[in-house]
Amino acid sequence: xxxxxxxxxxxxxxxxxxxxxxxxxxxxxxxxxxxxxxxxxxxxxxxxxxxxxxxxxxxxxxxxxxxxxxxxxxxxxxxxxxxxxxxxxxxxxxxxxxxxxxxxxxxxxxxxxxxxxxxxxxxxxxxxxxxxxxxxxxxxxxxxxxxxxxxxxxxxxxxxxxxxxxxxxxxxxxxxxxxxxxxxxxxxxxxxxxxxxxxxxxxxxxxxxxxxxxxxxxxxxxxxxxxxxxxxxxxxxxxxxxxxxxxxxxxx
Amino acid sequence: xxxxxxxxxxxxxxxxxxxxxxxxxxxxxxxxxxxxxxxxxxxxxxxxxxxxxxxxxxxxxxxxxxxxxxxxxxxxxxxxxxxxxxxxxxxxxxxxxxxxxxxxxxxxxxxxxxxxxxxxxxxxxxxxxxxxxxxxxxxxxxxxxxxxxxxxxxxxxxxxxxxxxxxxxxxxxxxxxxxxxxxxxxxxxxxxxxxxxxxxxxxxxxxxxxxxxxxxxxxxxxxxxxxxxxxxxxxxxxxxxxxxxxxxxxxxxxxxxxxxxxxxxxxxxxxxxxxxx
Numbered sequence: 001x002x003x004x005x006x007x008x009x010x011x012x013x014x015x016x017x018x019x020x021x022x023x024x025x026x027x028x029x030x031x032x033x034x035x036x037x038x039x040x041x042x043x044x045x046x047x048x049x050x051x052x053x054x055x056x057x058x059x060x061x062x063x064x065x066x067x068x069x070x071x072x073x074x075x076x077x078x079x080x081x082x083x084x085x086x087x088x089x090x091x092x093x094x095x096x097x098x099x100x101x102x103x104x105x106x107x108x109x110x111x112x113x114x115x116x117x118x119x120x121x122x123x124x125x126x127x128x129x130x131x132x133x134x135x136x137x138x139x140x141x142x143x144x145x146x147x148x149x150x151x152x153x154x155x156x157x158x159x160x161x162x163x164x165x166x167x168x169x170x171x172x173x174x175x176x177x178x179x180x181x182x183x184x185x186x187x188x189x190x191x192x193x194x195x196x197x198x199x200x201x202x203x204x205x206x207x208x209x210x211x212x213x214x215x216x217x218x219x220x221x222x223x224x225x226x227x228x229x230x231x232x233x234x235x236x237x238x239x240x241x242x243x244x245x246x247x248x249x250x251x252x
Numbered sequence: 253x254x255x256x257x258x259x260x261x262x263x264x265x266x267x268x269x270x271x272x273x274x275x276x277x278x279x280x281x282x283x284x285x286x287x288x289x290x291x292x293x294x295x296x297x298x299x300x301x302x303x304x305x306x307x308x309x310x311x312x313x314x315x316x317x318x319x320x321x322x323x324x325x326x327x328x329x330x331x332x333x334x335x336x337x338x339x340x341x342x343x344x345x346x347x348x349x350x351x352x353x354x355x356x357x358x359x360x361x362x363x364x365x366x367x368x369x370x371x372x373x374x375x376x377x378x379x380x381x382x383x384x385x386x387x388x389x390x391x392x393x394x395x396x397x398x399x400x401x402x403x404x405x406x407x408x409x410x411x412x413x414x415x416x417x418x419x420x421x422x423x424x425x426x427x428x429x430x431x432x433x434x435x436x437x438x439x440x441x442x443x444x445x446x447x448x449x450x451x452x453x454x455x456x457x458x459x460x461x462x463x464x465x466x467x468x469x470x471x472x473x474x475x476x477x478x479x480x481x482x483x484x485x486x487x488x489x490x491x492x493x494x495x496x497x498x499x500x501x502x503x504x505x506x507x508x509x510x511x512x513x514x515x516x517x518x519x520x521x522x523x524x525x526x527x528x529x
Binding site: 051053056058081082083084085086087088089091093095096097098099108109112113158161162165 | 349414416417419420421422423424425426427428430431434435438439441
């Protein structure tokens, strides 16, 4: 197995607040890696550093290296827009484009980047919705508004939208936090399927979810990487006392 | 009386008070529209809408030249003011981390409170003295009056578009400027068009800046370096005249002006209807 990402001494700040401290970790290709930890530990910041979304917040700063396919994405000559095109991102709250139909939502990434070929767009929309296990539910309503769907459907629509630009990586920031248990179960099935072709990094505050879907799990606490390893080992035999306390629910 | 009945009485009296206040506030609005309709409708006919202003002693006549003039002036002013205002609003909303944003916002607010006659004098000093009393000078002054309204409403409307929507586009690898002009701008379309509408309605009813930049003119449009007629100055000149047919034309002009603003309102509302409910 090879590594998709190699993070070296990554530090991140919001203004003067130091939110990530010397994170170094390697993320495997075509596997699911979960990032867990209590609120405010830097999980979301870490995932947003991977596709250079952290820096769009005013006052945010990063130091260190993130190697993606061996290339440092924070190098001088790297265009963040090109980096983001190679990584799909799914957010905490489903965020379909409110003024667009289901079809246009999925096609948005291609359309906004200049693809006009209708036939190709239709193919990509269908394939992406099928991959996101949403096609059968919406195939007759492609012209309806994206926000008319249920929460779980909206989140799968957002996944389809991210898949449509053919990324190599899927970054998911607590994708199930706004969903009910049934929608969450569907989403977890989908995540496992995606791991066959994509490198998936998922942030979650739900430890059971990490245990169910992730091959590897990283535990973050107060901006530091406390423990990182195969999910099974981390949950059954944590090496660090802090990890053990967290996964046994002694703090959170 | 127990606590509950006291609360009920207070609730009911507050509600009645609110309704009364609403009625009092609506009385002037409806009485103005009613009066204008009543007095103006009788003078509106084919001649009124197709003939230019009558000369002294001439019977009949109309306000066609003033309708033409007002449309040209307002159209020209919008051509200058709307794009500038929208672009400024985009800057204030999307690039608010720039140090210059805060003073711009402040002066923009100050500008929106400027008396229109002062803006008119500014137009006079800047353009009238160079090219003379003209529709260009009037449009310039009116554009300045539009600018702060369009800027402010564009900024507010764009800020209402959730940050998560912007992030979704940026995460898709859409450059920032493209995210702004496509996703954010389309989400703010309704608010922006409301702002433009407010601005157009405001300048269509202005008379002071027109008076000092092109003055009263009773003929048809004769070039951008010449004045044009306007409905608002028609109302003023005709209303204070001693001739009865002119006074009737003043009421008619008022009616046309009100209808024009109402019409623009309806057109913009229909054109920007939400595609999805």
